[in-house]
Amino acid sequence: MLDILRRIVQEVSSATDISDALKVVVARIREAMRTEVCSVYLYDPESQRYVLMATEGLKQEAVGRVSLSPSQGLVGLVGSREEPINVDNAPEHPKFYFLSETGEDPFLSFLGVPIIHHKRLMGVMVVQQRDSRQFDQSEEAFLVTMSAQLAGVIAHAEATGNILEIPPSAEKKKKRTRFAGAPGSPGVGLGQAFVISPAADLSGVVDKPADSIEEEIERFEEALEAARREIRILGKKLSSELNPEEMALFDVYLNMLDDQALGAEVRARIVDGNWAQGALRQVVMQYVGHFQMMEDVYLRERATDIIDLGTRILAHLQGHDAAPEYEFPQDTILVSEELTPAMLGEVPADKLRGLVSVKGSSNSHVAILARAMGIPTVMGVVDVPYAQLHGLELIVDGYRGHIYSSPTDELREQYQSIYDEEQALQEDLEGLRNMPAETTDGHRIPLWVNTGLITDAVRSLERGAEGVGLYRTEVPFMMKDRFPSEVEQQQIYRQQLETFAPNPVTMRTLDVGGDKALTYFPINEANPFLGWRGIRVTLDHPEIFLLQVRAMIKASDGLNNLRIMLPMITSVGEVDDALHLVYRAHAEVLEEGYEVDMPQVGVMIEVPAAVYQIRELGSRVDFLSVGSNDLTQYLLAVDRNNPRVADLYQAFHPAVLSALKMIADTAREIGCPASVCGELAGNPLGAVLLMAMGYDMLSMNATNLPKVKSVLRGVSHAWAEELLQEVMKLESAQVIASTLQLSLEQAGFARIIGPVRT
Ligand code: PEP
Ligand code: MG
Numbered sequence: 001m002l003d004i005l006r007r008i009v010q011e012v013s014s015a016t017d018i019s020d021a022l023k024v025v026v027a028r029i030r031e032a033m034r035t036e037v038c039s040v041y042l043y044d045p046e047s048q049r050y051v052l053m054a055t056e057g058l059k060q061e062a063v064g065r066v067s068l069s070p071s072q073g074l075v076g077l078v079g080s081r082e083e084p085i086n087v088d089n090a091p092e093h094p095k096f097y098f099l100s101e102t103g104e105d106p107f108l109s110f111l112g113v114p115i116i117h118h119k120r121l122m123g124v125m126v127v128q129q130r131d132s133r134q135f136d137q138s139e140e141a142f143l144v145t146m147s148a149q150l151a152g153v154i155a156h157a158e159a160t161g162n163i164l165e166i167p168p169s170a171e172k173k174k175k176r177t178r179f180a181g182a183p184g185s186p187g188v189g190l191g192q193a194f195v196i197s198p199a200a201d202l203s204g205v206v207d208k209p210a211d212s213i214e215e216e217i218e219r220f221e222e223a224l225e226a227a228r229r230e231i232r233i234l235g236k237k238l239s240s241e242l243n244p245e246e247m248a249l250f251d252v253y254l255n256m257l258d259d260q261a262l263g264a265e266v267r268a269r270i271v272d273g274n275w276a277q278g279a280l281r282q283v284v285m286q287y288v289g290h291f292q293m294m295e296d297v298y299l300r301e302r303a304t305d306i307i308d309l310g311t312r313i314l315a316h317l318q319g320h321d322a323a324p325e326y327e328f329p330q331d332t333i334l335v336s337e338e339l340t341p342a343m344l345g346e347v348p349a350d351k352l353r354g355l356v357s358v359k360g361s362s363n364s365h366v367a368i369l370a371r372a373m374g375i376p377t378v379m380g381v382v383d384v385p386y387a388q389l390h391g392l393e394l395i396v397d398g399y400r401g402h403i404y405s406s407p408t409d410e411l412r413e414q415y416q417s418i419y420d421e422e423q424a425l426q427e428d429l430e431g432l433r434n435m436p437a438e439t440t441d442g443h444r445i446p447l448w449v450n451t452g453l454i455t456d457a458v459r460s461l462e463r464g465a466e467g468v469g470l471y472r473t474e475v476p477f478m479m480k481d482r483f484p485s486e487v488e489q490q491q492i493y494r495q496q497l498e499t500f501a502p503n504p505v506t507m508r509t510l511d512v513g514g515d516k517a518l519t520y521f522p523i524n525e526a527n528p529f530l531g532w533r534g535i536r537v538t539l540d541h542p543e544i545f546l547l548q549v550r551a552m553i554k555a556s557d558g559l560n561n562l563r564i565m566l567p568m569i570t571s572v573g574e575v576d577d578a579l580h581l582v583y584r585a586h587a588e589v590l591e592e593g594y595e596v597d598m599p600q601v602g603v604m605i606e607v608p609a610a611v612y613q614i615r616e617l618g619s620r621v622d623f624l625s626v627g628s629n630d631l632t633q634y635l636l637a638v639d640r641n642n643p644r645v646a647d648l649y650q651a652f653h654p655a656v657l658s659a660l661k662m663i664a665d666t667a668r669e670i671g672c673p674a675s676v677c678g679e680l681a682g683n684p685l686g687a688v689l690l691m692a693m694g695y696d697m698l699s700m701n702a703t704n705l706p707k708v709k710s711v712l713r714g715v716s717h718a719w720a721e722e723l724l725q726e727v728m729k730l731e732s733a734q735v736i737a738s739t740l741q742l743s744l745e746q747a748g749f750a751r752i753i754g755p756v757r758t
Contacts, residue, residue, distance in 0.1 A: 008024070037129070043122060050075050076097075077095045118155070181378040184377030190419060193405070328348065354378075447699075447705055449469065489555075604626070632650075
């Protein structure tokens, strides 16, 4: 049974659309259960009816035409009861409803099971037989199992806008305009789609013997050099938008094109007798295959970079320019099957309103750059017929990961007003830049920023940040193809420290593992979030840790505004070991002749174990900083990146709030300053509570800082304390979130906090 099930699920998952998938399901189930009929009815929320979507055994003409209301027939009964119904003489059942269109009168046995996904009823699956007999327990169990598996597939198809054929007659009316992908970079963009395609197609290249090996090598060298030139030019075009650190990505590209890497391998294959195009395709495909097999999403994404480079070289081999001069519309939404950073460089920055990529995820380099540049982006819009979008009006919703083609006037107005509102709010908030975050009754709480890229730093200063509470050092590590050297790190850190001096900059030591991977340092584990992460990795590699800390300390020479923070601390032993290494690094730097202060060192509170050892941890270090993102994930046992359990990731869960309160209380008792640097601190609702709990500082992304400041300046500390007391008595995350929402709306902050957020 398990085998049949696995095969059906496999076949269904590879079907191209929902109606194909359902056809496979009904055919295979009928075969496996040896029944005469198998049908699937899906619930259409618009007509509020169960529509026959696929059948084997009933008349095919009935598909899409026949439907039942929830109060009609055994199908309706299965749906409303949300449990299986198994009867041996259906026509005798009081709920039996005769559907003449299906030609079903002679069928006596009926087994129907609901199709439910995440508590939502999607439809009903039915098997029928002419003779009167009761389907047995194992048959019922099989159908229930099948339906549970199918529910996920249907929900997925529905989410990507595939269920449009309900009923087929209405197909023309309901033009597919919304496509769902993943949020790549936040914001809303309105404009005209410009579809950009790679200049050549590598997969279409055939192998053939080289007429002259020397000539082929020469042709290849020229194409390689032309591609290098092109990457340099495209990189230069982006250089006003990006800083040297982000521009390093283009160096990674150039390194890949290096004579020693791709170049050498292609040359070897030409020497073996293949012509240049064929040799190039072979090498690129080999690299791509290698990357695509990797489990790590970030590494898998690197296949894109290789294809982009290969395609560029091929275009030159075929005698055309890989980056022709396009005429981009004034408000370009750039669309491609697979966007690359180089393509981004082709559009003048003042014309670019949004990005859409059919392939890729928020880990793609192009998404990382889009976030740095503040361009709304949607990635992985798999179902969009992207080539047909060219020239169409498009809306990109980078918050939700949706795009809309040819929007209605109403939708356009709606998005235009979100866009206008965002711009206006931003302008209003800019006025707060030099004002302190001080409540109406005089309580002052410093607001710092979280940074990774230097563009973040620039934006942060513009928004009035008083320091950096979390500099994620892994970001510059991710932009390279090897560990950055001590000197390279020193330069990068110096830039951060100088930008903010004399304000403090809190640098977190390398926090890789979990969902953050380095191409050149892969960590493959079954449970990465419970595995080799953060301080665990760097304590096992003191050479990496020492080098990084030395670079940080040297970078603070003459500035002395550095603070060092340790991620993923679970036990005091880890702090002792890390402190020992920090002292050693400091001593080594002094020995080299620097005269630099020992930086303050702090611990991140991200693991539940640390919550219960605040006293012990806090007495060892200069400050504590709560990483509420990880703390929430570990307290609630909910993977912060898993969409299936996203509803359960509740920032306002009473247990999370109790832990946060306990940390603040204990830290105050022992006189150790405590702050929060997770997303909660940047959520105006969260910030009010954290301030009331007694945190000494909040650190957040630069975008949210003015909003948080505006709210904190508009309330009194006494009011926030009362609100905290009230919500600490509540038992449910939802109730807490809506209480906070309502209270802040009533206090006049509806415009700033926007719609419900938990
Ligand atoms: C956190 O866990 O809250 C945090 C700030 O660190 P990161 O999001 O980088 O894991
Ligand atoms: Mg963390």
